Amino acid sequence: MILDKLAREIEAIIFAADTPVDMETLTRITGALEDSVQQALDRISGSLEEGGHAMMLRRVGSGWRIVTDPALGDVVSLLFEDRRPGKLSRASLETLAVVAYSQPCTRAEVEEIRGVGCDSALRTLLERNMIRIAGRREQPGRPLLYATTQEFLLYFGLDDLDHLPRLDEITELLQTPPEELQRPDHPEGEKASPKEEDAVQDG
């Protein structure tokens, strides 16, 4: 597919930009309407895919960026050897998950859910710019509030926070008070225990 002028302009802007480019910037720079820009973005995406290119157009947060196909990661990563942070530890990942689904939240709230101290995990996540300090909660002690960053979305290739896995389910769980918590109607991944007589024998 041969790209038209608008699509080529947009592709160049996104390629050269130092952050994901949002719709407002694209319409302002190109002078085109939002609809035309959206269609041009689809054309860029389609042409990259059709041509079997190593690049792809991705939406992140409110912006677009051009990234390499993750399938080529093993080759490209050699270029950035020892300049790339390692994977997140399990503690960091769990802590990050809690922050992502219940943000903004305090350290105490994260620790309540994980059942362990999260001080160092939060510090690592701050250092890696996955979370940021989003203010203070107006309660005794004015504890810091944590929220996720754009870097978090970039790192996990998420369009936005609405694309977090199982968002509705977890949001509902977080809002249910303990006394109303009930076994979900639909069967979960795991089957219910066949050994329910345990409950009677013990105690």
Added chain:
Amino acid sequence: MSADTCRVTLELFEGPLDLLLYLIRRDELDIWDVPVAHVARQYLQYIRAARELNLDVASEYLVMAATLTSIKSRSLLPRRGEGDEEEDPRALLLRQLVLYRAFREVSGELREIENVWRDSFPGPGERGRWSRDAAPMDPGQASILDLVGALEELQADRLPPPPARFERPRMSLAECIVDIETSLRDGSPMGFRRLVGANAGPERIIYYFLALLELAVRGRVVIRQTSPLGELTVAPHMARAPKGAAPE
């Protein structure tokens, strides 16, 4: 279960909830109807084994052990009517377990996403994040970008300190001393409350008390208190004897 198994596994757990979920899964129990007595027994076995090995068992594990024991003993007691109790610790624990399990599963999913998208690289415009200057650091180190970021944060002053007002003291110790001595000029003892005056605020009371202590040290007044926490009676030191000779 041998003590060694315990040691190996306890280090693999991300805390007491993780250990509990492991036990529930291992024994194929229903998370929505956990037999607390059984789980508590298994849990305590782990903790005990770990302690026998002189391992540091983090306090969170001990708190959970106490919670489990308390739920177990509670279930043996007859219920005292409905609704008059505080929150049911069993329901709280269930919520913790279910929530933590959900987050554990979700972090597994995030891990899979991470594995995919970590291998996707941004265009050269965003290369700043991959340049040598901005190379990601080991924990505790900082790059130039980190410094710039920190500076920007400082300038933005996003978290102003809480508003506070400090007032300069409106009285001085010297004034209080003069005032007390004036009040005691006629030689008769006086109660502390009268000395300070009616409706005195905490600041005034503290200042007068400090002044009184100062006068006592200087041997100018005698303070008596007939009962603990009772009213202080202040009298001028009549002897006016040279320092050191006063019998008081």
